[in-house]
Amino acid sequence: xxxxxxxxxxxxxxxxxxxxxxxxxxxxxxxxxxxxxxxxxxxxxxxxxxxxxxxxxxxxxxxxxxxxxxxxxxxxxxxxxxxxxxxxx
Amino acid sequence: xxxxxxxxxxxxxxxxxxxxxxxxxxxxxxxxxxxxxxxxxxxxxxxxxxxxxxxxxxxxxxxxxxxxxxxxxxxxxxxxxxxxxxxxxxxxxxxxxxxxxxxxxxxxxxxxxxxxxxxxxxxxxxxxxxxxxxxxxxxxxxxxxxxxxxxxxxxxxxxxxxxxxxxxxxxxxxxxxxxxxxxxxxxxxxxxxxxxxxxxxxxxxxxxxxxxxxxxxxxxxxxxxxxxxxxxxxxxxxxxxxxxxxxxxxxxxxxxxxxxxxxxxxxxxxxxxxxxxxxxxxxxxxxxxxxxxxxxxxxxxxxxxxxxxxxxxxxxxxxxxx
Numbered sequence: 073x074x075x076x077x078x079x080x081x082x083x084x085x086x087x088x089x090x091x092x093x094x095x096x097x098x099x100x101x102x103x104x105x106x107x108x109x110x111x112x113x114x115x116x117x118x119x120x121x122x123x124x125x126x127x128x129x130x131x132x133x134x135x136x137x138x139x140x141x142x143x144x145x146x147x148x149x150x151x152x153x154x155x156x157x158x159x160x161x
Numbered sequence: 162x163x164x165x166x167x168x169x170x171x172x173x174x175x176x177x178x179x180x181x182x183x184x185x186x187x188x189x190x191x192x193x194x195x196x197x198x199x200x201x202x203x204x205x206x207x208x209x210x211x212x213x214x215x216x217x218x219x220x221x222x223x224x225x226x227x228x229x230x231x232x233x234x235x236x237x238x239x240x241x242x243x244x245x246x247x248x249x250x251x252x253x254x255x256x257x258x259x260x261x262x263x264x265x266x267x268x269x270x271x272x273x274x275x276x277x278x279x280x281x282x283x284x285x286x287x288x289x290x291x292x293x294x295x296x297x298x299x300x301x302x303x304x305x306x307x308x309x310x311x312x313x314x315x316x317x318x319x320x321x322x323x324x325x326x327x328x329x330x331x332x333x334x335x336x337x338x339x340x341x342x343x344x345x346x347x348x349x350x351x352x353x354x355x356x357x358x359x360x361x362x363x364x365x366x367x368x369x370x371x372x373x374x375x376x377x378x379x380x381x382x383x384x385x386x387x388x389x390x391x392x393x394x395x396x397x398x399x400x401x402x403x404x405x406x407x408x409x410x411x412x413x414x415x416x417x418x419x420x421x422x423x424x425x426x427x428x429x430x431x432x433x434x435x436x437x438x439x440x441x442x443x444x445x446x447x448x449x450x451x452x453x454x455x456x457x458x459x460x461x462x463x464x465x466x467x468x469x470x471x472x473x474x475x476x477x478x479x480x481x482x483x
Contacts, residue, residue: 120352
């Protein structure tokens with residue numbers, strides 16, 4: 073797990089108030105929604121809001137892309153990284 | 162309830178269309194003829210509405226029956242006169258709205274019941290400070306909150322609406338000379354909208370939205386007891402408040418003894434739910450909101466202007482509860 077993935081996992085835990093869950097409990101490839109961590113659409117909104125604030129990025133509305141970014145911690149980290157790279161240029 | 166029936170019954174598809182036309186007509190006529198000349202015409206239109214709209218009559222009768230039973234006050238039981246009275250109150254309400262839009266109703270004419278100082282907070286928040294949420298009701302006259310926005314200073318108030326007529330409505334507001342209020346259409350909460358609203362709050366802007374009408378295509382609704390019977394309310398305002406972690410206040414404007422009275426009540430210091438308790442938290446808030454609304458119905462029993470089927474028909478209660 074890289075630093076960004078770790079940071080995002082912690083952000084998920086803090087934002088959603090996941091009690092008794094540590095970073096180690098959420099592997100980067102574990103699905104966040106449904107079967108995996110069991111998040112739902114309102115959690116997704118809460119998370120999107122937190123990510124946008126923290127990393128100063130914009131997440132487009134409920135497009136198919138946006139939903140894919142939210143599949144796992146790994147995909148979120150990749151998305152955040154790509155947004156940051158885009159801004160840095 | 163299948164989609165088609167829902168479409169037929171739903172306020173956003175039937176009622177607004179009619180009342181928007183009525184308002185446009187009224188707006189034009191008021192400008193041409195003045196309120197005094199127009200009032201009798203409007204009463205005639207409402208009389209026609211009363212005679213022809215059987216279902217609207219039935220729904221008002223149902224409301225009055227529930228209110229009388231719930232409050233244990235037999236004087237509130239419906240009669241032909243009391244149902245008609247509610248239609249007439251609607252005509253008055255329309256005329257008053259136009260006065261508000263044209264800036265005829267000044268803040269000084271409105272009595273403010275604000276024991277916890279919510280309006281000063283609203284005025285202060287544009288000079289630093291975070292915005293809050295106002296949950297508005299269709300009981301009474303929500304447009305009078307615009308009178309509150311007057312008084313020299315521009316108050317940063319965004320009104321969130323569900324229906325598709327926003328563009329028309331904005332034009333109508335413009336025609337009526339109202340440019341201080343911003344209407345934002347929110348059909349579904351999405352990430353971009355959340356971010357926008359969140360930034361508005363950070364800038365000290367406030368958000369107002371109705372707490373008593375369920376949007377047609379938003380499944381996020383909750384059933385609570387209102388006046389003794391199950392009715393669905395939207396979850397939207399409460400989810401929004403919880404996501405934005407902001408305070409929630411209730412705004413209701415009633416005409417009492419011919420004078421408008423704005424009630425501002427604090428409701429939640431900060432909307433937050435415990436993990437896994439979201440549904441229960443929202444349910445509890447909405448029930449408390451419905452109880453509060455019921456109390457306000459008693460202050461102005463004839464100013465309930467939801468002319469559509471507000472309560473669940475008895476046979477669908479079980480299935481819709483999910």
